[in-house]
Amino acid sequence: MIDFHTQTLANGLQVLVHHDPNTNIAVLNVAYRVGSRDEEEDHTGFAHLFEHLMFGGSVNIPSYDEPLQKAGGENNAYTTPDLTNYYLTLPANNIETGFWLESDRMLGLSFDPRVLEVQRKVVIEEFNQRYLNQPYGNVWHILRELAYKVHPYRWPTIGKNIAHIENATMAQVKAFFKKYYVPNNAVLVIAGNSKPDKAFALAEKWFGPIPRGGEISRDIPREPAQQQKRLLEVQEQVPAHAYYKAFHIPGRSAAGYHTADLLSDILGRGKSSRLYRQLVETDKLFSEISAYVTGSVDPGLMVISGKLTEGTGFDRAEAGVNKILHGLLANGVTRQELAKVKNQAFSSLAFSEVQVLNRAMNLAYFALLGDANLVNLEEEKLQAVTAADIAAMAATVLSENNSNTLFYHAKQS
Numbered sequence: 001m002i003d004f005h006t007q008t009l010a011n012g013l014q015v016l017v018h019h020d021p022n023t024n025i026a027v028l029n030v031a032y033r034v035g036s037r038d039e040e041e042d043h044t045g046f047a048h049l050f051e052h053l054m055f056g057g058s059v060n061i062p063s064y065d066e067p068l069q070k071a072g073g074e075n076n077a078y079t080t081p082d083l084t085n086y087y088l089t090l091p092a093n094n095i096e097t098g099f100w101l102e103s104d105r106m107l108g109l110s111f112d113p114r115v116l117e118v119q120r121k122v123v124i125e126e127f128n129q130r131y132l133n134q135p136y137g138n139v140w141h142i143l144r145e146l147a148y149k150v151h152p153y154r155w156p157t158i159g160k161n162i163a164h165i166e167n168a169t170m171a172q173v174k175a176f177f178k179k180y181y182v183p184n185n186a187v188l189v190i191a192g193n194s195k196p197d198k199a200f201a202l203a204e205k206w207f208g209p210i211p212r213g214g215e216i217s218r219d220i221p222r223e224p225a226q227q228q229k230r231l232l233e234v235q236e237q238v239p240a241h242a243y244y245k246a247f248h249i250p251g252r253s254a255a256g257y258h259t260a261d262l263l264s265d266i267l268g269r270g271k272s273s274r275l276y277r278q279l280v281e282t283d284k285l286f287s288e289i290s291a292y293v294t295g296s297v298d299p300g301l302m303v304i305s306g307k308l309t310e311g312t313g314f315d316r317a318e319a320g321v322n323k324i325l326h327g328l329l330a331n332g333v334t335r336q337e338l339a340k341v342k343n344q345a346f347s348s349l350a351f352s353e354v355q356v357l358n359r360a361m362n363l364a365y366f367a368l369l370g371d372a373n374l375v376n377l378e379e380e381k382l383q384a385v386t387a388a389d390i391a392a393m394a395a396t397v398l399s400e401n402n403s404n405t406l407f408y409h410a411k412q413s
Contacts, residue, residue: 001376002359005196006367009204011212012184016363016372017199018191020356026192027357028098029087030106031364034180036081036159037152037220037298045159046176048079049123049168054086054181056115059108064101071097079157082297083368089357092193096202103206106186109177116173120165127162135238139408146232147246147301147404151223182213187367191360223248223299229400233314235409240287241308242408243317246301247397249293253369258381259393260293264302265341266333266390267291267324272340274324275304285312285320297369302397314407325398332391345382 004018035047054077055064068075073090088098131137140156148154159165188207190199226248249260268275268291279286289306308317352358366374396402 002353002363004363004372005200006372007200007203009183009208011208011210012182013203013207013210014187014367015200015203015207016187016189016367017194017196018189018356018359018363019195019199020192020359023192023356024092025089025356026092026095026098026190026194027087027089027360028095028102029085029189029191029357029360029364030102031083031085031187031189031361031368032181033083033185033216033368035079035083036155036157038180038218039152039155039159041152041155041160043164043168043172044155044161045123045157045165046168046173047084047180048157048159049119049165049173050177050181051077051079051084051086052119052122053115053173054105054109056112056119057110058105059110060104061101062110064105067097068101073098081153081157083365085361085364087357087361089192095190095192095194095199096206099202099206102188103210106181106183106207107210109181111170111174111177113170116170120168123158123165124162127158127165131156131158136236136242136408138236139242139244139406142232142234143244143246143303143404143406146230146406147248148223150221151298152220153223153296153298153300179214179216183207183210184212185216187364189360189364189367191363192356220298226402226404229402230404231407232405233407233409235411238408238410240310241312241314241317241410243286243289243304243306243308243314243321244406244408245304245321246404246406247303247399247402249300249302249397251299252295252297253374254299256389256393257293258378259385259389260302260397261295262338262341262345262382262385263390263393263397264291264293265344266337267328268304269341269344274328275306275321278324279306279317279320283320284309285317314409318405325394329391329394329398332394333387335387338385338387338390342382342385346379349378349382 004016006016008014071094075088077086144154250256275289286306291304293302294300362375366372
């Protein structure tokens with residue numbers, strides 16, 4: 001259970017405070033409702049670019065890191081298709097330094113052309129190293145385009161094409177910032193050893209004067225229901241054949257999300273899962289295999305992925321996977337199986353709340369979903385899933401007409 005207090009400032013910034021007197025640190029987490037799904041198809045990668053640009057200094061603070069480090073703090077950020085999250089930790093008695101830094105870059109990022117060029121090069125290098133020159137690095141570019149035809153989830157957070165970042169103008173960058181990096185599009189979480197009254201007062205002092213941004217109208221196209229199976233084969237210079245199969249599932253806030261999540265665990269979470277026991281340990285068709293969900297705000301994907309053993313062809317691998325899926329569809333799941341994956345999920349939830357930083361990030365995420373208290377209902381929702389729910393979800397999700405299969409061939413040297 002994560003206790004918290006919440007207020008909304010006049011400029012629309014939602015502020016949440018989680019007081020933990022048992023720690024000497026404080027966390028400031030600022031989450032913006034902007035990810036790659038908010039980008040235009042010919043200007044992708046901007047949310048991820050801003051993950052870097054926001055550390056390039058503001059109008060009043062040329063170096064973000066230097067004063068934070070002097071106060072004993074550290075920081076980081078990440079971007080997803082649905083949000084961009086910035087966080088810092090520092091000694092609780094130096095918490096105001098964090099308010100100063102975060103509010104100043106929300107109010108006035110420097111937009112120094114030199115900073116843009118530096119961060120542009122960083123992102124281009126990241127694109128090359130992690131996506132173009134890394135074995136299997138382009139999988140999500142390919143798999144997203146295969147699974148999504150309309151929704152902007154069809155490109156990854158790094159961007160659809162690196163040329164979009166290479167050719168980004170300062171005017172485009174400023175317009176993106178002005179639209180999305182505003183208080184009424186953000187959630188501020190203060191967690192740790194800072195009492196609510198003090199934290200709210202500091203939030204008002206530092207963030208209250210920042211002007212409210214314009215209202216954001218999102219017209220994100222809804223992905224139509226998939227009507228037939230899709231199969232794509234590619235060939236790359238990689239060590240081993242790889243297999244991917246993706247099914248559309250409900251979005252993070254939908255009623256069936258937790259059922260789909262547990263279904264993926266039954267199929268492929270760990271060495272006791274159905275896919276691993278049969279296809280790795282018994283049949284030896286795969287050297288590794290797993291199943292997981294993307295957890296997207298809008299309808300996401302359940303993905304089965306694995307590496308084939310030497311000498312195994314894709315036809316055998318596909319037949320092996322389908323045999324497991326058909327067995328689940330025909331016979332359902334046992335109570336013991338469902339209890340096992342629920343216990344695994346409960347354990348993950350408990351570990352996710354050990355560190356105060358994780359609690360802050362979880363609160364911010366669920367606040368962006370629309371209700372921060374949803375963070376305290378996760379176990380209840382998982383507990384409510386029945387074997388009949390799993391069977392019904394499997395019948396809907398695991399249809400071949402809902403499948404997107406990628407055969408990722410390793411080139412023969």
